[in-house]
Amino acid sequence: MSSDVPTAWQSMKSSSKPDRAKAYLKLYNGLQMIGWISACIITLVAIWTGQSIWDLAGFTVQVCQAAAFLEVIHAATGIVRGSPATAFLQWFGRSNVLFGILLYTPEVQQDLGVTLIFVAWSLAEAVRYPWYLSMLLGTPSEWLTWLRYSCFIPLYPLGITGEALVTVKALPHIQRRSVHSTHLPNRANFAFDYYWFCLIGVSTIMPAAFVTLYLYMLRQRRKRLHPRPEAKRD
């Protein structure tokens, strides 16, 4: 799942934002930009030289994705518009694959799915964060805006395919080792089966979230790249 929080694009531009919050957001988006561009370069180098992508780029991607939790706090404190719940769900979707599944199933760390995920995520973010940053600094150039609203067309399907691939391949290992699961009986009378959690996630929630987000981004793309000349009504 992508982390394209449906914050209105105006949210970054809002001139009423206090200076300190604005300065902080510039710093945050700048750092994320550097992080994801590095992740992107390392991933491409790994592919080029035929080395393990997870071993080479895994750490960088994990740091960037962990730091992205700040975006939930940005929404919660109101320095960026948008719902904190949505921000959290989008952060959680990716983090679940990265920290919940991949980190605990070494068996799939070298899978093709990881390649797809790392390429899709890092390329998308290496465009998104520079765009946010230039939004905060002024107006982004036309080509950057075009990239920001076009990259997702191939990258989202690529990413979701990778995420689904990794999840499905990890399922038997999760079940066998009972990863992140507790069973009855216990004193808290609580049971949680991560295997089912992932199975339901990959079969229903992931596709639904993908379709919703993809259509949303396509609408945004139409709005931003081909704005209709607005005829103001009285």
Add this chain to the structure above:
Amino acid sequence: MKLKVVSRSGKELVAGGVDVDASGTVEDLSKAIYRAKPKLYPSRQRLTLPAEAGSKKPRVLEAGKKLSDYDINANSQVAFKDLGPQIGYKTVFFWEYFGPVLVYALIYSLPQFVYPWHRVVPKNKVQDLALAYWSFHYTKRILETFLVHRFSHATMPIFNLVKNCSYYWGFAAYVAYFINHPLYTAPPIERAAPLFAFALLCQAANFWCHILLSRLRSPSGKGGYTIPRGFLFEYITCANYFCEILGWLAFTAGTQTVAAGLFIAAGSFQMALWAKAKHARLRKIFDGKNGQLKYPKRWIMFPPVF
């Protein structure tokens, strides 16, 4: 007079205007719209006037008032919004509370179908107590719906029925599944019983809060906003939520079940949002200016933290 009623897109709802008597009431206007558009019964309609200078919110036309109260004349323009198909509050409340009683009782009494991979074991006393408390709680809610509560609105959008029922029925199944599980680990009854007694006490307090709240409104549900007084309301704006949450915390501890804790966590989150909104509204109305009462300093929902 012919009154111009426009929808949000700016289009006139009834071409040529709605015929209504200048000395009529808002209800007359609603009925006139209903006559012209039989699909749009009055409770589906939201009628507003453009915001006054200095205010951002449009003025909502209230059913009991006269058109002249809002200075509506032949030149006025009323904005219309279709609220969608409506359903009675009491209907929704009945189904959302009846479901949990049924779901819980079924899971309690039919373990051979709910837990087909486990041998059926006799129920523990704590599990019996939990069933009794659960059933009592939702029965109380149903009775309150019909005998105590006074609703300011008669209806709500029909989608709420689906939404509310999924929430209550779903959580009932989730909580009941764990409490009635053949592998359930019960706390000692000596610890559980006092906790259930305390939970019952909270329910009694919650009931008293509801009585006090219903007295603030006339039987028709009208009465605007009044400062709730008496009992725990002297300290907490939403004392009813406070009792409710406390009761469920005791239930969680009494049954020693995380699922019940998650249920009350979700409920508390929603109640906190409502409580915050109500507190803010009361403080705004009773600001102590222009002869208006000043809203006393109170906790919003849960002393000493919120």
